[in-house]
Amino acid sequence: MVSGEPSSHENSIPHSENTHNPISTSPSPTDIPLIALNIAAQINEKLTPSTFPQWRAQFEALLIGYNLLDYINGNNPCPSPNDSSIPILQKTHWIRQDKLILNAILASTNTTITPFIFATKTSHEAWHKLHTLYASKSCTRAMQLKEELTMIKKGNQSVQEDLHTVKALADEISLIDQPISNDDLTLYILNGLGADFHEIAAPIRARERPLMFEELHDLLVRHDAYLHRLDASTQQLVASANYTHRRCGSSQGSQNFKGFSKQNGSGRNGASSKNDSKSAPY
Structure with missing residues (x-):
C-alpha cells in the first residue's frame, strides 16, 4: 500500500537560495x-x-x-x-x-x-x-575676456606668441563660461593677424569644416616660416643688387678719373712747352 505521507528525504534538501550569493554587498560608509x-x-x-x-x-x-x-x-x-x-x-x-x-x-x-x-x-x-x-x-571677467579677444592684434609678436595669447584667453573663458567654438576662435585669430596673412586667411575662411586649434596653429606657423624665408631671400637679392651697383659705380668713377687725369696732364704739358718756347733766347 502506498502511503500518502511524504518520504523523509523530501524535507532534507536545504533551501539556501541566498547562501552563496555571488553579488557582494556595497561596503558600509564606515569601512x-x-x-x-x-x-x-x-x-x-x-x-x-x-x-x-x-x-x-x-x-x-x-x-x-x-x-x-x-x-x-x-x-x-x-x-x-x-x-x-x-x-x-x-x-x-x-x-x-x-x-x-x-x-x-x-x-x-x-x-x-x-x-x-x-x-x-x-x-x-x-x-x-x-x-x-x-x-x-x-x-564679469568672462565678458571682459571676450572683449579682449575681439580687439587682440598680432602686432610685433611672433605668430606663435599671438596664438598662445588668444588660446589662453579662450581657455580662461571656457573655465568661467561656455567654451568658445572652433569657428569663433578661428575668426578671432584671423582678424588679428594683419595683412601678411591675408593670402592664407581667405581659404581658411572658405572651409566647410571648422579647423581645430591645433590644425590652425600648424597652418599659420608654416605660413609664417614661409614669409620669413621669403623676406630673407628678398633681403639677400637687395643686398646683392646694391653690392653690384656699388662696384659698377666705383669702376665707372675710376675710369672717369683716369680720363680726367690724362686730359689735365696733357694740358699742363702743352702749356709748359709753350711757355718754354716763349722764354727760349732766340
Missing part, C-alpha cells in the same frame, strides 16, 4: 577609509579673487578623483543627528571626512579670502559661500 587631501602637492595655485575659475576647476577635479564631490555640492548631506536609523559610526565618519575637505578648502585659499569662510561648519557651506562671492565676478 571606507578617510581621505586627507594633500593640497600643497595637488593644487598649484591658492584661491584669490581673480583665480576662482582655475582654482574651482582644479579642486573639483581632485574631489571627483577621490569620489568626494558629493560632499561639497550637497548630494551627500550630513546625516541627521536625530535619525536613529543611521549608526553613530556612520555619522561620525561623515563628519570627519567633511572636516578634512573643509580643511583642504581653507588651506588652499589666500589669506585675504580665508576670513570669509573660516566660520563655516561644513565643506558644502564653504563652497557655496565662495561660489556666491566670486561667481558673479567671474561672469
